[in-house]
Amino acid sequence: MAGVNGDAGGADDAPAPAEASVALDGVGKTYGGDGEEGSVRALDDVSFSVADGEFVCLVGPSGCGKTTLFRIVAGLIEATDGRVLLDGTPVTGPTTEMGVVFQEYHLFPWLTVEENVGFGLERSDRSPVERERRVDEMLDLVGLTEFRDAYPKSLSGGMKQRVAIARSLAVDPNLLLMDEPFGAVDAQTREMLQRELLDVWASTGKTVLFVTHDVAEAVTLADRIVVMAAEPGRVREIVDVDAERPRERGDPTFAEYVGRVRELIGAGP
Numbered sequence: 001m002a003g004v005n006g007d008a009g010g011a012d013d014a015p016a017p018a019e020a021s022v023a024l025d026g027v028g029k030t031y032g033g034d035g036e037e038g039s040v041r042a043l044d045d046v047s048f049s050v051a052d053g054e055f056v057c058l059v060g061p062s063g064c065g066k067t068t069l070f071r072i073v074a075g076l077i078e079a080t081d082g083r084v085l086l087d088g089t090p091v092t093g094p095t096t097e098m099g100v101v102f103q104e105y106h107l108f109p110w111l112t113v114e115e116n117v118g119f120g121l122e123r124s125d126r127s128p129v130e131r132e133r134r135v136d137e138m139l140d141l142v143g144l145t146e147f148r149d150a151y152p153k154s155l156s157g158g159m160k161q162r163v164a165i166a167r168s169l170a171v172d173p174n175l176l177l178m179d180e181p182f183g184a185v186d187a188q189t190r191e192m193l194q195r196e197l198l199d200v201w202a203s204t205g206k207t208v209l210f211v212t213h214d215v216a217e218a219v220t221l222a223d224r225i226v227v228m229a230a231e232p233g234r235v236r237e238i239v240d241v242d243a244e245r246p247r248e249r250g251d252p253t254f255a256e257y258v259g260r261v262r263e264l265i266g267a268g269p
């Protein structure tokens, strides 16, 4: 795993590390024409990488460009400057190499749990038997086997998000990209989903880039936390969370990490 990388975000011409699963290289984004009235410099020279199998959380104050960065990595919008590499290849649009999970679940209401989980596999070259087996595995992984015939409307928020996670993992992506995935559920469910996600991560070895507002969530989950600053959005510091999992919220080390990250977020421009 990579260590603390306090200078990330600066102009860094060094090539992305060979083992990087995702590498952001001088990424900038201006909404509206550069220099035009009303244009917004949402991101400026953002560089960091996520190693293969690493769990990285992205935190920062409102408006620091987390969503913008997420969309650029996902290939949903284009960067104005710089590039994103996924396993060394530039991202030019959405790809099945990434599983994307949003706060709002984005399930298909007319499909059952099973059909939602299998949706991405429809276009894969797996045989129907292999697809079915994969869906079974994913339902088992997120504990929803007995709800396979249910429709999303009958599920709780936590269950819907488990379906979304299972669906994103079904196509076996190299990278799991998550934008506030637990933002819409109650605190208790959120902590349960965090534990489940860590179990899934440990058993699948996926690379995860996870955006959150919640500093305690980031400290619970991450190997490293990329702390962003606003106006323009940039990397303030990358904090290495050097603590065994599972991490207890009552633990003094946990509180120290939370305090440190909060301080960085609140440090102003």
Ligand SMILES: Nc1ncnc2c1ncn2[C@@H]1O[C@H](COP(=O)(O)OP(=O)(O)OP(=O)(O)O)[C@@H](O)[C@H]1O
Pocket (backbone or CB within 6 Å): 031, 032, 040, 041, 042, 060, 061, 062, 063, 064, 065, 066, 067, 068, 069, 233
């Ligand atoms: N489509 C857009 N057009 C113009 N400006 C935009 C657009 N999307 C975002 N912005 C601006 O870019 C900046 C970064 O926004 P972004 O939503 O990426 O930040 P964020 O960190 O995700 O914010 P929040 O935590 O409040 O969701 C903000 O100043 C925002 O107003």
